[in-house]
Amino acid sequence: KAIRPVRGINEVVEDIREVVLDPRIITSFGDFTIQDRELLEQMEINETCFYQGQLDLTYDNWAADDVLAAVLPEGVETAASYSLIGHIVHVNLREHLHEYKHVIGEVLLDKIKQARTVVNKVDTIDSTFKLFSD
Structure with a gap:
């Protein structure tokens, strides 16, 4: 299964969402451009909304090409x-x-x-x- 980048985290309040970001690109609020930070702040999303968590990935989360790249010898x-x-x-x-x-x-x-x-x-x-x- 692909990782859903936006997912609900509260079954009672449906408008609460969690956004999963690629940690190689965004690790903190400061990693966004100034323009993006301003847009996020307009939606009341600020530095206090960010946290780093662990996301456990399994074999099911990877596409065939990703699995093949992982199991075949390096350089193949x-x-x-x-x-x-x-x-x-x-x-x-x-x-x-x-x-x-x-x-x-x-x-x-x-x-x-x-x-x-x-x-x-x-x-x-x-x-x-x-x-x-x-």
Whole structure:
């Protein structure tokens, strides 16, 4: 599941919201631009509204690309294009990823809900066919 950047924190009072910020970008009220701080203050949001907390992330919070970047060896480019047709994921693995095809397949099966099968398209499909109707 993706992390919801804005979420309700009080079930009784629905207009109270918590905004999750990327700590690599914003760690305090002073990290906002002057213009942004002025806009926030107009909404009665000031320095006292900020706190740093812990947000526990699990495997479910990460997209397939993020998981692959984490589990494949450092320096291995993880870009593998794929398309989903029905329940089949068609993957175009580059040659340097072939030795990791099983882990890539498992991650895609796990992260793409409707996927039941992952196939690596090793050659172009260019057969000609005709459909006849009565």
